[in-house]
Amino acid sequence: MDRIADQAFQMYSSSSSRIGLGGGTAIVWFRNDLRVLDNEALYEAWVSSQMVLPVYCVDPRLFGTTYYFGFPKTGALRAQFLIECLADLKKNLIKRGLNLLVQHGKPEEILPSLAKAYGAHTVYAQKETCSEELNIERLVSKGLQRVMPEPSSESSNAHNPKLQLIWGTTMYHIDDLPYDAGSLPDVYTQFRKSVEAKCTIRGCIKTPASLGPPPSVSEWGYVPSIDQLGFQSQNVNRGMKFVGGESAALGRVNEYFWKKDLLKIYKETRNGMLGPDYSTKLSPWLASGSLSPRFIHAEVKRYEKERQANNSTYWVLFELIWRDYFRFLSVKYGNSLFHIGGPRKVERRWSQDKNLFESWRNGRTGYPLIDANMKELSTTGFMSNRGRQIVCSFLVRDMGIDWRMGAEWFETCLLDFDPCSNYGNWTYGAGVGNDPREDRYFSIPKQAQTYDPEGEYVAYWLPQLRSLPKEKRNFPGKSYNEQVVPLKFKGAGGKHHSQDTATAARRTNYGGMRPKGHVG
């Protein structure tokens, strides 16, 4: 893995040595950009200063906090993934002559005091878009304003240190959109067509091979262990095991694109559910920022040049545009993404029936396709896109349960949790998203027949079904758990059935409309 990562590092780095355009010290505050390649905040810090101090704050609010429905903000599997990301980032920074200062506490307390101690002129960080993260940005900025300049310091810094936020999460840069994010089209296809016609995707920032030396630091701090974060380690012994960090991310790109040559068939396989290779599985690294979407774009283009370009190679970019779209929508719609009525403020009654919800969460609904997917999620921290759409539709349409409960459980479990993609997709699935045309019902029998015709997927996650004939595994009747709710429709699949959503609402209890924890 290291050899593959080293090759990618070479290809996407510049050999330039210090150009020293700026003086003094800059801090890089790593957030969800845990990478060295194509990291503009790191690059800008390097260009503007003589020395760079990379910092990660292990924020207690990320761990141990619970949300509105009582689930932890971060589950054990994502915590473990994050630990691996940090260890790898530290290693890769050391290779470039730097290191990672790991501090335990809130960024708004740690960063101002570090800026003061090191006389830093600027804290560089990747810009976020959702309220919790924006609030922390505001607090950090305020804290920095209170740091008194010390003209006698090494940097001769006569001003307060400032927070410099840099866009870096999307494939298309926000500054290159043909409109302000506030005027973003409400229909994905319109957005996609306009960016494809009018914008270009910027190339990767070439990180210098050598970024050191760092300022003198007496104690670089330690990457926490899983128990120090308050979790019990959870072994993944079934399904896909993801390893956090940029090196593993580069390894997966190499494996999926180049070694196994799967990019050329992505469009045909991407709706699968079983095994490592039906889709790219890059989302956990994208969410932690161990991989940039521009890097994937550059590799797709290289593949198209060196091997072949077809619908499949394009389709990976098509999906990444969805990811961009949800990020930009969070700028346009702010907190409504987390509210029960979604961006369109849809008024609808939802149930918060605890027993029904628990049967969904624990994979005991009596529907093998739902149960298998929910078991995969809690065992591995991952679920296919097909699976996510199906379990979301079942929860909100067949059970009539408050979609935010499902979204919150996903937030706990998913390795690739990203507030924009998660809540964006859930609002779409619940029919409260910004696009009124997106109102989708997924019929379980139809989905099972199409995507798991031999019952291999359900038998993998529910061993008690293995002894059944293949065609029975998804339809086991009395030999499996009793079905907790009837299905609204038996035969239809993946079609619009918006007229029937009112029926679902009528048979549900009302569960309150308090705002979720994301408000701010």
Ligand SMILES: Cc1cc2nc3c(=O)[nH]c(=O)nc-3n(C[C@H](O)[C@H](O)[C@H](O)COP(=O)(O)OP(=O)(O)OC[C@H]3O[C@@H](n4cnc5c(N)ncnc54)[C@H](O)[C@@H]3O)c2cc1C
């Ligand atoms: C209810 C629900 C919740 C979701 N929550 C998240 C989440 O928290 N984080 C997350 O990254 N994705 C989320 N998704 C989107 C999608 O399911 C995952 O991105 C995808 O399954 C990841 O697997 P992959 O990397 O193999 O994807 P691929 O099929 O290989 O796609 C390549 C990349 O495109 C992007 N992408 C693909 N589909 C979507 C989509 N519908 N929305 C946004 N980006 C997409 C992802 O970055 C993905 O890595 C959610 C989807 C649903 C239906």
